[in-house]
Amino acid sequence: MKIFVCVKQVMSRDAALRVGGDGLWVRDDGVAFETNEPDTFALEEGLRLREKHGGEVVAVTAGPARAASTLREALAKGADRAIHIEDDRFARADTHTTAAALAAAIGREPHDLILTGLQSDDAGFGQTGVILAEMLGLPHATIIMKIEASGGYLRCKRELEAGWFQTVTLPQPALLTIQSGINKVRYATLMGIKRARRKPVRRYASTDLGIDMAPRQEVLRLYQPQQGKQTEFLEGSAREVADQLLSKLRFEARVI
Amino acid sequence: MSVLVVTEHHRGTWHRISMEAVAAGQQAAQAMRCSLAAAVVGSDVGGLACDLAHKRVSEVVAIDHPQLAAYSADGFAAALSKLIDDLRPRLVLFPHTYQVRDLAPKLAASVGTAFVSDAVGMRFEGGEPIFVRQMFQGKLHADVVPRGAPPHIASVQSGAFRAESAADGDEPAPVRHLAIALGEGDVRSQTGQPYQDAQDAVDLSAAKIIVSVGRGIREPGNIPLAQALARALGGELAASRPICDSGWLPLDRQIGSSGQTVTPDLYLALGISGAIQHVVGMKGSKTIVAVNKDRGAPIFEIADYGIVADLFDVVPKLIEALGESD
Numbered sequence: 116m117k118i119f120v121c122v123k124q125v126m127s128r129d130a131a132l133r134v135g136g137d138g139l140w141v142r143d144d145g146v147a148f149e150t151n152e153p154d155t156f157a158l159e160e161g162l163r164l165r166e167k168h169g170g171e172v173v174a175v176t177a178g179p180a181r182a183a184s185t186l187r188e189a190l191a192k193g194a195d196r197a198i199h200i201e202d203d204r205f206a207r208a209d210t211h212t213t214a215a216a217l218a219a220a221i222g223r224e225p226h227d228l229i230l231t232g233l234q235s236d237d238a239g240f241g242q243t244g245v246i247l248a249e250m251l252g253l254p255h256a257t258i259i260m261k262i263e264a265s266g267g268y269l270r271c272k273r274e275l276e277a278g279w280f281q282t283v284t285l286p287q288p289a290l291l292t293i294q295s296g297i298n299k300v301r302y303a304t305l306m307g308i309k310r311a312r313r314k315p316v317r318r319y320a321s322t323d324l325g326i327d328m329a330p331r332q333e334v335l336r337l338y339q340p341q342q343g344k345q346t347e348f349l350e351g352s353a354r355e356v357a358d359q360l361l362s363k364l365r366f367e368a369r370v371i
Numbered sequence: 372m373s374v375l376v377v378t379e380h381h382r383g384t385w386h387r388i389s390m391e392a393v394a395a396g397q398q399a400a401q402a403m404r405c406s407l408a409a410a411v412v413g414s415d416v417g418g419l420a421c422d423l424a425h426k427r428v429s430e431v432v433a434i435d436h437p438q439l440a441a442y443s444a445d446g447f448a449a450a451l452s453k454l455i456d457d458l459r460p461r462l463v464l465f466p467h468t469y470q471v472r473d474l475a476p477k478l479a480a481s482v483g484t485a486f487v488s489d490a491v492g493m494r495f496e497g498g499e500p501i502f503v504r505q506m507f508q509g510k511l512h513a514d515v516v517p518r519g520a521p522p523h524i525a526s527v528q529s530g531a532f533r534a535e536s537a538a539d540g541d542e543p544a545p546v547r548h549l550a551i552a553l554g555e556g557d558v559r560s561q562t563g564q565p566y567q568d569a570q571d572a573v574d575l576s577a578a579k580i581i582v583s584v585g586r587g588i589r590e591p592g593n594i595p596l597a598q599a600l601a602r603a604l605g606g607e608l609a610a611s612r613p614i615c616d617s618g619w620l621p622l623d624r625q626i627g628s629s630g631q632t633v634t635p636d637l638y639l640a641l642g643i644s645g646a647i648q649h650v651v652g653m654k655g656s657k658t659i660v661a662v663n664k665d666r667g668a669p670i671f672e673i674a675d676y677g678i679v680a681d682l683f684d685v686v687p688k689l690i691e692a693l694g695e696s697d
Binding site: 126128131132134141209211212214231237238239240241242244245248249250254255256257258273274275277278280282284285288295296329330331332333335337338339340341345346347348349353355357358360361363368370371 | 390404405433441444447468471475476477479480481484485486487488489501505507508509510511512513514515516517518519553556558559561562563564565567568579580604605612613615616617622623628629630631632636637647657658659660661667669671673674675676677678679684685687688689691692693
């Protein structure tokens with residue numbers, strides 16, 4: 116099975132977010148980056164399917180030069196090769212642009228299955244996978260918790276709301292967006308990291324692929340959210356704060 | 372020119388966010404000075420269409436087809452593409468549900484247009500909508516505008532608009548049936564009936580007090596600390612998604628869009644950042660207390676009482692103080 120896993124590099128979960136001077140995005144200087152966590156579950160699922168059915172796992176990203184480290188991490192965990200569609204503008208591209216880039220690169224090769232995380236931890240539109248499927252003319256299913264492949268079909272457990280699930284069966288090739296928690300993600304081994312150095316990474320410039328970079332949506336302003344409620348912050352030593360809180364809950368809120 | 376609201380229903384009843392989307396549609400149609408159409412898609416949806424016609428809308432469009440009895444991305448996208456061709460709306464609004472997450476990006480891509488997903492607010496400048504959405508796990512907000520030719524598509528987050536504010540019309544709106552042709556081969560997926568995993572489900576919705584833990588609990592060995600606080604308060608223990616994903620607590624104790632929705636008297640969030648997916652499951656709680664090291668954590672936006680501190684310092688003191696007062 117030829118499996119493509121789309122990965123994105125995002126700011127580390129713990130990074131301090133500072134809105135940049137243009138008020139349109141966050142400053143990325145002096146910030147650590149990591150692989151978008153939902154994508155790590157998609158990669159793990161791809162590796163497990165390859166281990167079961169044979170074939171190849173290709174990690175693909177549309178990102179700036181720094182995103183090469185996310186591809187290296189995927190290779191170290193076991194992806195066979197990687198594709199990097201490189202353009203600084205991908206760092207804050209909208210879902211349509213990102214999907215167009217991924218579609219241009221993946222569309223050139225035969226593919227049986229494409230996996231993505233269900234959303235990114237930065238912009239979080241949660242659309243790229245589905246748009247990519249539509250651009251490639253593939254059927255898709257989202258928020259997948261289990262995949263069984265046999266006879267050219269994928270039998271998937273799809274998560275619905277409030278603890279409900281549903282079985283969706285799709286013919287291959289298809290695209291699935293993977294729910295976080297579907298599996299236990301492996302760590303890269305030392306041997307894996309060594310091997311990754313020799314694995315091929317194909318680089319494209321966005322101009323090589325003739326990608327439509329015209330955004331379908333645009334951020335006008337990025338800002339700190341306004342306080343929805345008047346939060347009363349309690350201060351002091353741990354014991355003082357504990358006493359204050361219990362007193363508030365007993366006599367003000369009257370909930371304990 | 373019109374605004375179109377696409378509703379969602381399951382087995383004959385409205386998805387609760389549907390009427391919130393209708394309320395958003397009414398606001399949009401007024402601000403954009405155009406008519407409002409509301410669509411219902413499925414099989415045997417005549418009754419729902421008549422019900423929807425009581426709302427203040429210009430018309431209800433029912434797309435009724437046996438192939439649409441169960442949701443499929445192919446079937447629903449084909450139906451709505453046809454409706455968009457027919458109606459040429461400027462704006463299409465959806466409730467932000469799991470189904471819409473599956474459907475709307477495909478519809479937008481097939482029409483070649485924008486989809487602004489999961490809006491928490493909407494305002495208008497010069498008759499054009501500007502959507503507010505959360506970014507960076509809810510830590511920042513962004514004003515987002517669709518670009519390119521209409522129709523523009525957007526979805527509204529649960530709770531962003533009030534269902535009660537969806538006004539009724541003076542008289543029922545006309546219901547129009549739009550016929551579509553869907554063959555066997557047009558829907559590539561097969562979907563089964565919804566089911567729940569067999570489990571001794573804990574019903575947290577009845578709990579008066581809930582102590583809930585997030586990533587800040589750091590490791591499974593620390594869960595008993597939160598458990599001890601829950602016990603001292605006479606409450607139930609719950610968690611955000613990452614904790615249940617890691618298997619530190621069973622899935623039936625998960626609060627949020629994929630877990631349970633709760634409205635206890637007291638919700639004590641320990642080390643929970645307050646991502647949207649969690650907040651939708653607990654924001655209706657009467658009193659919310661948040662303990663988090665990060666002053667910028669979005670959970671503080673909805674908390675009544677906030678403690679910016681390490682939960683490992685504060686929780687033992689809370690247990691201690693509760694023990695003394697008994």
